[in-house]
Amino acid sequence: MTRNPPLAATSTAPAAFDVVRNTAASRVALGVAVALALLAATLPFWGESSWMREFVEFACYLIFAMMWNLLAGYGGMVSIGQQAFFGFGGYVMLMLGNFAGVNPFIAIPLGALAAALVAxxxxxxxxxxxxxYFAIGTWVIAEVFRLSFANVxxxxxxxxxxxxxxxxIDRAxxxxxxxxMALACVVAAIALVYLFLRSKRGLALLAIRDNEVAAESQGVPVVRMKLAVYGVxxxxxxxxxxxxxVGNLRISPDAAFSVxxxxxxxFMVVIGGIGRIEGPLVGALIFWALNKxxxxxxxxxxxxxxxxxxVVTIFFKQGLWGFAQQRWGWSLFPTQRVLVDGGRAPRP
Structure with missing residues (x-):
């Protein structure tokens, strides 16, 4: 009677896989971004003041667009009333500077914190x-903020x-x-959003966007996550x-709480690509150039x-960067995890 050989001698061990979270494009982009940030930090020593003012305006557009993209593109909460927190942060900064004697540059993060608390x-x-109803409701809330400050x-x-x-303080x-401050805020906003989306909380946020009921059934704290993203x-x-x-030196309710x-x-997020970190960057550059x-x-x-x-919504439904990503596979800020064969699978 012939006996079968042992199982271990005939089976093949499962292949080993690596989890890849970065791409060649993202590594190159990181090096280029660091170099550009270091070069940009020296601009006040050799550049013109008009260049600095243009960058501050661009930074404000970019940060605001990134936060809207985080809320709507990743969280699925389409708001048309985020100007409520834009204006509130500006007014808190001004009141701290004019009435409380706080340095306005220190009051910038304090105004942002106050906006998060009131959220x-x-x-x-x-x-x-x-x-x-959520979109219209947020607009109404922003109008309440505008009318409230208009009566103070x-x-x-x-x-x-x-x-x-x-x-x-002298002008220079x-x-x-x-x-x-604008440069530091841009770098911090991009880095924090990227790290958040690469974390488990980022995965939970995407699950909530796709299907709240399914996400909650899998143990995702939907209400707590939505509140956290709304606050951020x-x-x-x-x-x-x-x-x-701070850069404009003057504030009014109509300017601060304008829709x-x-x-x-x-516009910036849709043009660049909603639900992508690169989308607001591309959209903000295009919007700034058109506005300029x-x-x-x-x-x-x-x-x-x-x-x-x-034109973009008809022919490039995922935005300009979304089209480039689909066509050429570009991803400067990859948030997905990809399994690849590590090449270490033992042979029988």
């Missing part, structure tokens, strides 16, 4: 709504007021420090608002923005 009670109202005479009422806390120093997005919006009005801020953020060179054409400029948005 908690606001969420109790906003989260009672869903879908289109201490901050200039409806006509607004000027940031006087920076009067003792003020512009340089504002520029460095409010913090970023408040940071952008405080930074913008145009969210409209421009939606074509804004003098008045209504034709606005028509051009609308026409571009229509």
């Amino acid at each position: 908690v009670p606001v969420s109790f109202v906003a989260f009672r709504l869903s879908g289109g 005479s201490a901050v200039g009422g409806g006509s607004g007021t000027t940031l006087t806390a920076l009067r003792g 120093t003020r512009e340089s420090v504002t520029y460095w 997005a409010a913090f970023g919006a408040g940071l952008a608002g405080a930074l913008y009005f 145009n801020w969210t409209a421009f953020a939606i 060179f074509l804004s003098d054409y008045g209504t034709w400029y606005l028509l051009g923005l609308g026409l571009m948005a229509i």
